Amino acid sequence: xxxxxxxxxxxxxxxxxxxxxxxxxxxxxxxxxxxxxxxxxxxxxxxxxxxxxxxxxxxxxxxxxxxxxxxxxxxxxxxxxxxxxxxxxxxxxxxxxxxxxxxxxxxxxxxxxxxxxxxxxxxxxxxxxxxxxxxxxxxxxxxxxxxxxxxxxxxxxxxxxxxxxxxxxxxxxxxxxxxxxxxxxxxxxxxxxxxxxxxxxxxxxxxxxxxxxxxxxxxxxxxxxxxxxxxxxxxxxxxxxxxxxxxxxxxxxxxxxxxxxxxxxxxxxxxxxxxxxxxx
Amino acid sequence: xxxxxxxxxxxxxxxxxxxxxxxxxxxxxxxxxxxxxxxxxxxxxxxxxxxxxxxxxxxxxxxxxxxxxxxxxxxxxxxxxxxxxxxxxxxxxxxxxxxxxxxxxxxxxxxxxxxxxxxxxxxxxxxxxxxxxxxxxxxxxxxxxxxxxxxxxxxxxxxxxxxxxxxxxxxxxxxxxxxxxxxxxxxxxxxxxxxxxxxxxxxxxxxxxxxxxxxxxxxxxxxxxxxxxxxxxxxxxxxxxxxxxxxxxxxxxxxxxxxxxxxxxxxxxxxxxxxxxxxxxxxx
Numbered sequence: 001x002x003x004x005x006x007x008x009x010x011x012x013x014x015x016x017x018x019x020x021x022x023x024x025x026x027x028x029x030x031x032x033x034x035x036x037x038x039x040x041x042x043x044x045x046x047x048x049x050x051x052x053x054x055x056x057x058x059x060x061x062x063x064x065x066x067x068x069x070x071x072x073x074x075x076x077x078x079x080x081x082x083x084x085x086x087x088x089x090x091x092x093x094x095x096x097x098x099x100x101x102x103x104x105x106x107x108x109x110x111x112x113x114x115x116x117x118x119x120x121x122x123x124x125x126x127x128x129x130x131x132x133x134x135x136x137x138x139x140x141x142x143x144x145x146x147x148x149x150x151x152x153x154x155x156x157x158x159x160x161x162x163x164x165x166x167x168x169x170x171x172x173x174x175x176x177x178x179x180x181x182x183x184x185x186x187x188x189x190x191x192x193x194x195x196x197x198x199x200x201x202x203x204x205x206x207x208x209x210x211x212x213x214x215x216x217x218x219x220x221x222x223x224x225x226x227x228x229x230x231x232x233x234x235x236x237x238x239x240x241x242x243x244x245x246x247x248x249x250x251x252x253x254x255x256x257x258x259x260x261x262x263x264x265x266x267x268x269x270x271x272x273x274x275x276x277x278x279x280x
Numbered sequence: 281x282x283x284x285x286x287x288x289x290x291x292x293x294x295x296x297x298x299x300x301x302x303x304x305x306x307x308x309x310x311x312x313x314x315x316x317x318x319x320x321x322x323x324x325x326x327x328x329x330x331x332x333x334x335x336x337x338x339x340x341x342x343x344x345x346x347x348x349x350x351x352x353x354x355x356x357x358x359x360x361x362x363x364x365x366x367x368x369x370x371x372x373x374x375x376x377x378x379x380x381x382x383x384x385x386x387x388x389x390x391x392x393x394x395x396x397x398x399x400x401x402x403x404x405x406x407x408x409x410x411x412x413x414x415x416x417x418x419x420x421x422x423x424x425x426x427x428x429x430x431x432x433x434x435x436x437x438x439x440x441x442x443x444x445x446x447x448x449x450x451x452x453x454x455x456x457x458x459x460x461x462x463x464x465x466x467x468x469x470x471x472x473x474x475x476x477x478x479x480x481x482x483x484x485x486x487x488x489x490x491x492x493x494x495x496x497x498x499x500x501x502x503x504x505x506x507x508x509x510x511x512x513x514x515x516x517x518x519x520x521x522x523x524x525x526x527x528x529x530x531x532x533x534x535x536x537x538x539x540x541x542x543x544x545x546x547x548x549x550x551x552x553x554x555x556x557x558x559x560x561x562x563x564x
Contacts, residue, residue, distance in 0.1 A: 006371040014471035022368040025361035025446075028439050030384050032399020033391070035409055039402050047402055049409040098297040105294035108286050121298070124305055126493060126544060128500030130517040131537040134524060135308035138315065138534075142323075158305040161298070219392040222502050239394050247398060255395040262391050266383050 033259055040252040047247055061250035062257070077254075080238035087149055087234065088217040091156045095164045095213045096206060103168035103202075104194065108177070118169070125162045132158070133226030140227070151227050152234065156217045163216065164209035167273070171205020172198075208272045211265050219262065312541075316534035323530075331535035340536065343519040348543075350430065350515060351498035354437040358494050359487065361438075362445035369446070370453045389443040396439065397507035404432055428510035436504040441497050445490040452486035485555045492551035496544035516540045 006018055035049065040058055042051030065077050102121075106114045124132070136155045140147060147154070175198055183193040199206075221236045228237045235258075243251050286294070319326030365385060372378040388396055403409045404426035411423040426432055456479065464474045480487070502517035509518065516536065523533040 006367045012471070014475070018364040018367055021361055021364035025365045025442060026381070026384055028361070028435065029388050029442060031403055031409075032396050032439065033387060034399075035402045036395060036399045046407070047405060048407040049402060049412050094301060098301045101294040102298035105286060105291040109291045113291075117295070121302065124302075126496045126500075126548065127305070127309075128502070128517065128537065128540050128544065130500065130502040130520055131312055131541060132305070132308055133502075134520070134533060134537065135312045136304070138530065139304075139308065139311055154304050157301050161301060165298070215390050219390055221393045225503075236392050236394055239392070243394070243398070247401060252398060255392070255398060258392055258395060259387075262387060263383055266386055266390075267379060270379055270382055 036252050036255050037259065040249065040256045042249060045249055047249075058249045058253040062253045065250070065254075077235070077238055080233050080235045083149065083232060084218055084234040084236075087153045087156060088214050090149065090153045091160055091217040092210050092213040094153075094157050095160045096168075096210055099161065099164040099168045099209060100199065100202065100206060103165060103172050104198065106169060107172035107175075118165075121165050122162050124158050129159075129222040130226075133223040136223065137226045149232055151229070151232055152224055155223045155227060156220060159220065159223065160213040160216050163212040167205045167209035167212060168202065169205075170273070171202040171208075175201050204272045208269045211269050211272075215262060215265050219258070309541075312534045312537055315531055316538045318531045318534075321529050321531050331531040332539075334532055335535055335539065339514075340519065343514045343516050344539070344543075346430075346514065347499050347516045347540075350434055350437060350513075351495050351501075354434055354441065354498045355491055355495040357434075357438050358442050358445050359491050362442060362449055362490065363483075363487070365442075365446050366449040366453050369450050385446050386443045388439045389441070393440070393503040394507065396436065397504070400432060400436055400439075400508055401427060404435070427508065428512055430509075430513055432508040433505050433513050433515070436508045437498045437501055440501075440504060441494045444497055445494050448486055448490045448493075449483070452483050456482050485559055488551050488555050488558075492548050495547050499544055499547070500540060 006015065039047065039049065039051060041054045041056070043053035043055035043057065044051060066081075102117075106117055132155060136151075140151060179197055179201070180190075180193045183197045184190060188196065219236065220234075221240070224234050224237055225240070228234065239251055239254065242248055315324055316331055317327050317329070318324045319328035319330060321331075365381075369378065369381055369385075372381065401408070405411070406423040406425070406427075410426065411420070414420045414424070426435075460478055460482065461474060464478045469477065500517060501515060502521070505513050505515040505518050506521070509515065514522075517540075520533050520536045520540070523529045523536065
């Protein structure tokens, strides 16, 4: 019980201030997303709030965008969505495949090495995204590499490493050496003990890392903004190119789908790591 | 020797794939540094400090000042909101309420930044929700201009960096032992007194850590000032992009980027150092 931090009764000015500031924080977090959702049901095509009437016409527009062949723009929304998803899958696979063994080595290795390594792999989190975007663009241009999807997938892997590693490490925390030793004493090879005993026990953390990788890669804007080409472009870039001059309500309807998917995925992560560890 | 203790060779083998994945990042860091020292604007050629010298203009100075100012104000507001949110989040009993609040706070950080920008444009625009509300209440006659200036950018920064502070603080609040608080309470300390003399001092290291990460994150923001600030709010991220996109001044952009990186690293290092000396002094 945390009665002293947020008293349930008779807290007076203290309780009031805490609740007031917390509600302000909730408002700042939630209002933009709520307004986008409300406006996507608007019947008119102006952006005045509140909408004069409600309809599903913009959702119909989104459905049409996905179902009908779009010849007006260089890259269709279907192509960008597929590219986004394909990149996300590549990023999920690579980041998890490299982070699981690293997390194992760090958890079983020396404490000092672990602290340094954790710091090294957290760096992309605080590194300015603009600079990463520009640097990757410069390298790709100057080496004249024809990377295709990897133009965007490689920077995305770097970006999700901190989140995936954090989740894998906290999954390793609860797994004691004795369990492995038991498997080995029963005749399993060390590698087999890891594969058959440790990895299954890490399952929740690995899944949480996979979902984080998916969310971050699918929503990433800044680095992709520098790296995209006419042939390889993602959904956020497609949305940006559509709204650079004015806000189109059908983009809001599309946004609501993205919001819904993200909420669903976050709830899933929260369930997987409920009670244990932090989100990051 | 137990077979489950990793030898150095094994540990290295396990870590190698991750290093290879991180290699492009390390390469990018070095590349930027090298380019910033180039004597040519468009390619790496020779060594000179010209790009850094060219940065000493009133325009870039204003951009650095604006970046520091907005990042500082946003971080201060974020900390003011994050601590109460962390208290609320840890004191909720119902799992459903806790989950709802978690999603609400976390969503802005990972949701597509464009969607958030749309939200702020619809909220703050001349015919947006806020202006309509204020007009209906009779508080204003003419719409307030909140978009494409510092106010809009500030709100966007606060919203997207709030989760970076809330969740580490939640972890730290969970670790504060209730005995401390009960002891203070049984000695007759009021809620404000406990907050000032017990809770906040116990939380100081994580609070400083969270504040410095929020500051670094906001100082290097790009998409929010680009989408909500328009051309008028030239935070460093946007100014660096403008050096490349219309001007093709690659070495200048690399030098400006190095300055930005050094600034954020400096903040992180100084705050880590502050935490260390203050915890040593209090004997914690």
